[in-house]
Amino acid sequence: MEEKVFNMLNVLAAKLNTTVEHLWGVLVNQAPIEGISSLIAIGIGFIIGACALRFAFKRIDNADFISGDKESIFCITGFIIGGICLVASTITFLSVFLNIMGAFFNPEYWALERLGQLFSKLQ
DSSP: OHHHHHHHHHHHHHHTTSOHHHHHHHHHHHHHHHHHHHHHHHHHHHHHHHHHHHHHHHHTTTOOTTTTOHHHHHHHHHHHHHHHHHHHHHHHHHHHHHHHHHHHHOHHHHHHHHHHHHHHHHO
């Protein structure tokens, strides 16, 4: 596996007119950026979900769910959007948690794993 990745990295570096060392350095430097962008995206999902639920809970006292007035529709929509955002953000966070930690604490392994994933898709 390592030899295949190294050979493909040589081919990629030759196509980009650069050295393998430079390409590897770029990949290693990309790891924390990927981790930060993942955390920001997940954080935005949590914030949207929390704001939608807060909006819904503020309107729940004024809502008349039996008659289906405007407040009750806003309330139900807020609960649905907030719930979906929070569940999706939690699932996303749990599925990429190890990838995020690897990006921050072991960027070389993260870069090697990314290359392995990329080259396995190409074959």
